[in-house]
Amino acid sequence: MGRLISIASGKGGTGKTTTAANLSIALGKMGYKVCAVDADLTMANLSLVMGIDDAYTTIHDVLAGRADINDAIYATAYENVHVIPAAIDWEHVIRADPRRLPETIKPLKGKFDFVIIDSPAGLQMDAMNAMLSGEEVLLVTNPEISCLTDTMKVGMVLRKAGLAVLGFVLNRYGRSDNDIPPDVAEEVMEIPLLAVIPEDPPVREATLEGVPVVEYKPNSPGAKAFMELAERITRIAGFKARVMR
Numbered sequence: 001m002g003r004l005i006s007i008a009s010g011k012g013g014t015g016k017t018t019t020a021a022n023l024s025i026a027l028g029k030m031g032y033k034v035c036a037v038d039a040d041l042t043m044a045n046l047s048l049v050m051g052i053d054d055a056y057t058t059i060h061d062v063l064a065g066r067a068d069i070n071d072a073i074y075a076t077a078y079e080n081v082h083v084i085p086a087a088i089d090w091e092h093v094i095r096a097d098p099r100r101l102p103e104t105i106k107p108l109k110g111k112f113d114f115v116i117i118d119s120p121a122g123l124q125m126d127a128m129n130a131m132l133s134g135e136e137v138l139l140v141t142n143p144e145i146s147c148l149t150d151t152m153k154v155g156m157v158l159r160k161a162g163l164a165v166l167g168f169v170l171n172r173y174g175r176s177d178n179d180i181p182p183d184v185a186e187e188v189m190e191i192p193l194l195a196v197i198p199e200d201p202p203v204r205e206a207t208l209e210g211v212p213v214v215e216y217k218p219n220s221p222g223a224k225a226f227m228e229l230a231e232r233i234t235r236i237a238g239f240k241a242r243v244m245r
């Protein structure tokens with residue numbers, strides 16, 4: 001059976017989508033079957049980052065009762081990685097019922113090794129429905145105190161709701177001289193720190209190019225940190241190490 005992992009954060013713009021995309025592709029490179037789900041129903045950024053930007057059947061169609069989930073699963077250019085895209089127009093957004101996200105996404109567990117769910121930031125209803133589609137959560141924060149505490153709150157709420165909190169990613173480390181150091185961040189969060197992703201220009205360039213950094217510049221510090229995160233996740237998930245390709 002696969003693992004359903006929600007990617008969540010207390011604040012917007014921390015690097016959730018970047019983490020979801022790079023983690024998915026890194027796991028795919030390791031030989032795991034991955035489905036990346038764009039459950040950020042109003043932004044649809046994951047779909048764009050994964051190279052899907054046209055009139056596909058989307059998660060919105062499924063949530064509106066107009067399509068089957070199996071018709072919304074698309075192969076990507078990345079080995080072993082499929083994506084369920086979101087629509088980017090308002091007409092689709094208002095028809096989709098976000099409360100159906102968990103019942104829609106959970107059955108994917110039987111089809112993939114990992115289902116990676118990109119969720120909206122915060123604790124609003126749309127975000128809750130997206131995050132509760134997972135059984136485990138990986139939190140993404142930046143090294144600022146308000147971002148850490150807001151993200152910790154999200155973790156606490158999800159734990160109470162029954163999700164297992166895997167730990168957190170400290171992203172964009174080194175962007176400012178005032179960054180909270182990793183050991184202090186781990187004390188504040190009171191959950192395991194799974195990866196420190198440095199502030200790295202190729203990560204941003206890769207987003208602009210529409211190709212996640214683990215493919216765009218695999219030897220950059222940011223890409224290497226995302227690959228290490230994927231290895232860590234497979235160890236936590238109890239999967240046997242597979243040969244890196």
Ligand SMILES: Nc1ncnc2c1ncn2[C@@H]1O[C@H](COP(=O)(O)OP(=O)(O)OP(=O)(O)O)[C@@H](O)[C@H]1O
Nearest residue numbers: 012013014015016017018172198199200203204207
């Ligand atoms: N480690 C990094 N180094 C440099 N730039 C980064 C890094 N991580 C993310 N970024 C950039 O920050 C921007 C925001 O990232 P991203 O879209 O992943 O955030 P998000 O949390 O998903 O945002 P939202 O809440 O809007 O969905 C993107 O342009 C991305 O390329």
